[in-house]
Amino acid sequence: MVDADQTFVIVGGGLAGAKAAETLRAEGFSGRVILICDERDHPYERPPLSKGFLLGKEERDSVFVHEPAWYARHDVELHLGQTVDRIDRTAKTVRFGDDGTLVRYDRLLLVTGAEPRRLDIPGTGLAGVHHLRRLAHAERLRGVLQHLGRDNGHLVIAGAGWIGLEVAAAAREYGAEVTVIEPEPTPLHGVLGPELGNVFAQLHREHGVRFHFGARLTEIVGQDGMVLAVRTDDGEEHPAHDVLAAIGAAPRVALAEAAGLEIADRAHGGGILVDERLRTSDPDIFAAGDVASFPLGPSGTRLRVEHWANALNGGPAAARAMLGQDVTYDRVPYFFTDQYDLGMEYSGWAPPGTYDEVVIRGDAGKREFIAFWVREGRVLAGMNVNVWDVTEPIQNLIRSRARVNVDALSDPHVPLAGLVP
Template sequence: MVDAHQTFVIVGGGLAGAKAAETLRAEGFTGRVILICDERDHPYERPPLSKGFLLGKEERDSVFVHEPAWYAQAQIELHLGQPAVRLDPEGRTVRLGDGTLIAYDKLLLATGAEPRRLDIPGTGLAGVHHLRRLAHAERLRGVLASLGRDNGHLVIAGAGWIGLEVAAAARSYGAEVTVVEAAPTPLHGILGPELGGLFTDLHREHGVRFHFGARFTEIVGEGGMVLAVRTDDGEEHPAHDVLAAIGAAPRTALAEQAGLDLADPETGGGVAVDAALRTSDPYIYAAGDVAAADHPLLDTRLRVEHWANALNGGPAAARAMLGQDISYDRIPYFFSDQYDVGMEYSGYAPPGSYAQVVCRGDVAKREFIAFWLAADGRLLAGMNVNVWDVAESIQQLIRSGAPLEPGALADPQVPLAALLP
């Protein structure tokens, strides 16, 4: 039985919001829990949108966090298709798009992120796509199947994780694919020049064309349909469809309107929160893609846009809302599957932060672990490629902060656990 002594509101119907609602009930909260979703679909997970679901290997129902009936059973008041349009911290109310005013005792912002848009002529053409929502993935899955049947051509702006995963999916359908990327390699800002080339070779082996060192300047069309893409070095690429995969921006409009502190856009932006995921207002928390948290282990403010952060951050915020002593120090983690290559990345090693990259295993066969080391020998990040059951050991090594011997890291005969202090 719900006791209306307190009302906790969650704004955002993604994984972070749904897991926060689940955690509130699991931890024994008996007040009202209101989950506000601007999409009409029940909360779902996003990784399948560029992986299994896009490839046609997973059904639509598989992406949802909970069965639809679960929300009523857990006495979660679900508002689908209703954006929150105004947040009043002083009055502790949130207004929905239909004018409904909801009062709260505590509130969680889990508004996520949205695709960055191409600011060039031609983006209004029918064949220009983004990938963030389930509706985007449903549409794109049909487009890729059609391109494959008709030998059509997809041109992708951006060689990040989304761009590469969609390129792999498109090739699996038989579509022609060109990827345009401003950097000299894919994933340059994440993997650096040392390992970005690995993904160049992988995709080229599967027929993907790359055009590095260039940006879109115009999408050319006729009759509302895409014909080609032009780049700033004078090239023109024939295209039937275009995907903009140039990153995501945190959805901070509600927080900004409410006067909450925001993180510096130059370092990723987002809603600034402390280690307990509290914003500058003591009654408002933030989690998932929108939250830029003070990371107690990495000693930096960090915004992470990946599945694991939503999975773990939502519950951490829920516990903090309940008054538990929370210090959210999860090691950033993400994974990707492209063709026959699966990988997991743990840690944080932005350009300029590491002194060397050490590899263990066979890089040529794409069965190896890469380690990013600081100048003092500390492990900053590790990536296992087609090597499994090592992510936990990598994260333990990062947590230890101990200096590591590169030779021992590179030696497959030395168990990772043996390197722990």
């Protein structure tokens, strides 16, 4: 039976919000749990949208975090298709944007996520311009890729990040022609740097993807409302029937900002500033998932992570903190991708400029290896490509902050576990 003396409100119906609600009940919270989602679909996981579901290998129902009946069975008040347009921190209420309904909270969790960045160029209103963030986007894009594959159509992708590359792989599997336009010199440059970015460039080239590096889209050309081509700032023109904007995502902080919560600066990815307990500048308001900027261990660095594992783990951590438990959210950032026959897991964080060298263990040419980003003998990040069951020792190396022997690190015959003091 629900005890109405306490009400915990969760704004945001993605994986982080759903797992937070689940954790509150699992930890014995008997008060009201209200989960507000601005989509009409039940909370779902996003990785399949650019992987299995987009490829037609996973059914629609497989993406949902819980079966629909789970919410009522666990006394979670789920509001689908509803927005919150105001937080009153003094009265401790949130207001529904549709009808002005006020809901009082004792603790509030903001898991409002992120939204795709938009191309600010002529032609973005044409029918063939797409984004990929929501289930509805993926459903539409899957149909587009099927059509392009049947008709030998051409997809232009703006951005060679994870979403751009995963969609490129899916489009090629459907048989579509693909051109990826990217201002950096390699794919995934801001995450992997040039050394490993080239591995992904070669992978996609082998599967027929064309890259145009060092350029940005300046115009999408159309006729009768349909896409015909794109133009870039170096004067090139590329044929296109459809365009995917995959130029990153921006944290949805407007609600928090209007409420006067502290926001991280752009150097830390923006987002709602939280402490190691995922608590915002208001002690009764917490944030997790894509929208939160959290401290990354003892280094003092802040990070906003837009990946599945952060939502999966951050939502439950915030829920426990809301219950007053002693929580320290210090998980090593983790994400994964599947492209063609390449499977990869990445742990840590080492953008260009933060490391001295990249150490390779295994055969990069065969795409069966582990890469380590190292600074002053310490492992900052590790990526295993088609090598499995090594995430735990890689993360232990990162957490230890210990100096390691680089020769041993690169030697596949030396157990990784033995490198951790």
